[in-house]
Amino acid sequence: MSEGFLLHxxxxxxxxxxxxxxxxxxxxxxxxxxxxxxxxAQDLALEAIVSSDLSRASKAAAAIAEPRGLTARQDPRWRELDFGAWDGLAAQEIDRQALGRFWDDPDAHAPPAGESWSTLLDRVRVALTALxxxxxxxxxxxxxxRAALSLLCGLDHRLGWAFDLPYAALLSIRVWPGTQPAGQIVGLRT
Structure with missing residues (x-):
């Protein structure tokens, strides 16, 4: 088996x-x-930088890339789950039972007019294979x-959500590419 590559x-x-x-x-x-x-990201040895096309991710990627002489490529497949009618709301503003059903089974109970967990997984799967x-x-x-964790490490949505990933959390995974990529978590900094 090859040694794979690092995905941060x-x-x-x-x-x-x-x-x-x-x-x-x-x-x-x-x-x-x-x-x-x-x-x-300061001490990471990087050969490529990719980001979601949303400004909260793309502006940070550009700021990381510029002093390294790299160009951050935007890929909308790395966007957050589409929360549909819940976008822009605080948890307290969402019906508590509906939110509970979503956390319990995000496929069967996707946000109204939003995206299911499976759809997010499919989108991130394509983004991963494009790297x-x-x-x-x-x-x-x-x-x-969390979708990448699920796909690369075999974690279901409950285990993926068990990881605390606050703003600016850095998750490092060694990835072995292929038709079914696999990964191993090698670091988490919060």
Whole structure:
């Protein structure tokens, strides 16, 4: 077996209004949130940088790439789960039972007009297979990071959500590419 490549998944920094279900809402990041992401990635040896096309991820990716002489490529497949009608709301504003059903079974109880867990998995699966086998940083969102964990390490949604991935969390995975890529968690910094 080859030694694989390192995939670093970095959650975007704090948005201007933290604590909301932002999904596909393009909420601006704070300057401090970008700075924390830059500091978190400082010691990574990178050959490529990819990000979600949403500004809270893409602005941090550009700030990390620029001093390294790299160009951050945007890929919308690395977006957060689409929370549909819940986008922009705080958890307290969402029907408690509906939210509980979603956390329990995000396929059967996707947010109204939103995306199911399986759809997110399919999207991230395609994004993962599009990566070249080289040391890569992907600046993305908590849901997409959990989907990658599920796909690469075989974790179901409950185990993926058991990981605390606060803003600017850095998850490093050794990836063995192939028709069914596999991974091993080699680091988590929060």
């Amino acid at each position: 998944l970095l959650r975007h920094g704090a948005p201007e209004t933290p604590g909301l279900f932002l999904g596909h809402t393009d909420a601006a990041p704070t300057p401090g949130g970008i700075a924390v992401c830059v500091a978190r 070249e086998p080289r040391s890569t940083l992907v600046v993305t969102h908590g849901g997409a990071m």
